[in-house]
Amino acid sequence: MSDNECQGKNSWPELVGVEGKVAAATIERENPLVKANIVPEGSVVIQDFRCDRVWVWVDKNGIVKQVPTIG
16 A cells, blocks of 8 residues: 555645654644654664554654654
């Protein structure tokens, strides 16, 4: 399955630079079909693609460092 087959909003470029918890809440509000998972930069995550998951990559200060996307 690819991101264009997933329902609802699938990318949040406007959240780069935002605090991770705020970003996660925004993502889940804008697309209730997904669960936003906050992940520290450099962490290892499962690589399988899922329409119901968004990785929110944050730096040591909890700030989003890359565009959160469904995956």
